[in-house]
Every structure is written in structure tokens, then in C-alpha cells.
Amino acid sequence: MKQKENNPMEDQLKYPFEIRHLSEEEGGGYLISFPDLPGCISDGETIEAAIKNGIDAVNSWIATSREFHDSIPKAGSSQASGRFVQRLPKGLHSRLAERAKQEGVSMNALVTAIIAESMGKRETQKSATKHQKEEVQVYSQRVPKSLRAAESKSRYRTKK
Numbered sequence: 001m002k003q004k005e006n007n008p009m010e011d012q013l014k015y016p017f018e019i020r021h022l023s024e025e026e027g028g029g030y031l032i033s034f035p036d037l038p039g040c041i042s043d044g045e046t047i048e049a050a051i052k053n054g055i056d057a058v059n060s061w062i063a064t065s066r067e068f069h070d071s072i073p074k075a076g077s078s079q080a081s082g083r084f085v086q087r088l089p090k091g092l093h094s095r096l097a098e099r100a101k102q103e104g105v106s107m108n109a110l111v112t113a114i115i116a117e118s119m120g121k122r123e124t125q126k127s128a129t130k131h132q133k134e135e136v137q138v139y140s141q142r143v144p145k146s147l148r149a150a151e152s153k154s155r156y157r158t159k160k
Contacts (some may be wrong), residue, residue: 014059014075019050035078037061 015034022029022043030047032054034040042057066070079146088096100110 016076016079017051017054019047032057034058035059036073036075 007112015033015036018033019030019032022031027043029043029045030050031041032050034054034057037058040057040061042050043051047132062072064070089105096107096110100107105113
């Protein structure tokens, strides 16, 4: 019976990865990282280039681990289990249980929905705030200094 050989290309594509855009300050392009393989990162001018370079990084990471007889994590091993345990004050626990009963859902479903909604709001606010700050910076760079000084003085005038 023929044993199946390890195909390095198959192994690399099994590892989950994260890609994020790099700011101009960081050099631009895209950064790829592999959470299962600590320190395994690469980048590229495009997403496709980052993935291609990321595959090379995974190859190097695995080869180096084998060379030094280090363990190689299984693909997906850094993923969260989905289990979360939290102690609550009795009053809050009671309010959640009552609300879940009113809505006809389990307390787990209610808490999951509340957390997901809150996370979405925070991410949206964080993104909007960052975008607004960038717009203010761009705007203030375009306005001549003499006007900026006049603008700031007019803000603090009191009406009679």
C-alpha cells in the first residue's frame, strides 16, 4: 500500500491567515499573518502578492521548525473554541434571564446577540472616528494658517 506523501502546497493552504492593508507610514501594500504559526508573516504590494509571499513564509517557517525539531502546530489550532464563561452579578443575571424569557430565546442566544450588536457598533464608531480624524487632518492641511487662527478665535467668542 502506497503511503500518502505530505504535499507542502496542501499544508500551506490549510493554515488560516489574516490580511490587512498597510498604511503609507507602514510602507503600503498588504500584510499577511498566520495565527497558528507564531511570527510567520509576510507582505506584498497586492493581496495576491501577499498570499504568494505568505506561502513562502509558511514553507520557511515549517522547514525551520523541522530543522530544529520544533513542533509544528496543526492548521486551525489557534481558533477560539466558542466557549466563554463569565460570572455576573445576581441582579444582572436575573435581568438577562427575564429578558430572554420575554424574547422567547435562550439566555446564551440573547447574550450572543447583545455582544455581537455591541461589537458591531464599537467597530463602526471606531472606524468612523478614525475616518473623521483623517478628514480633519486633511482639511486643516488645506486651510491657510491665517484662516485657521481666525477660525479658532471665532469659536470662542461669546454672543451678546
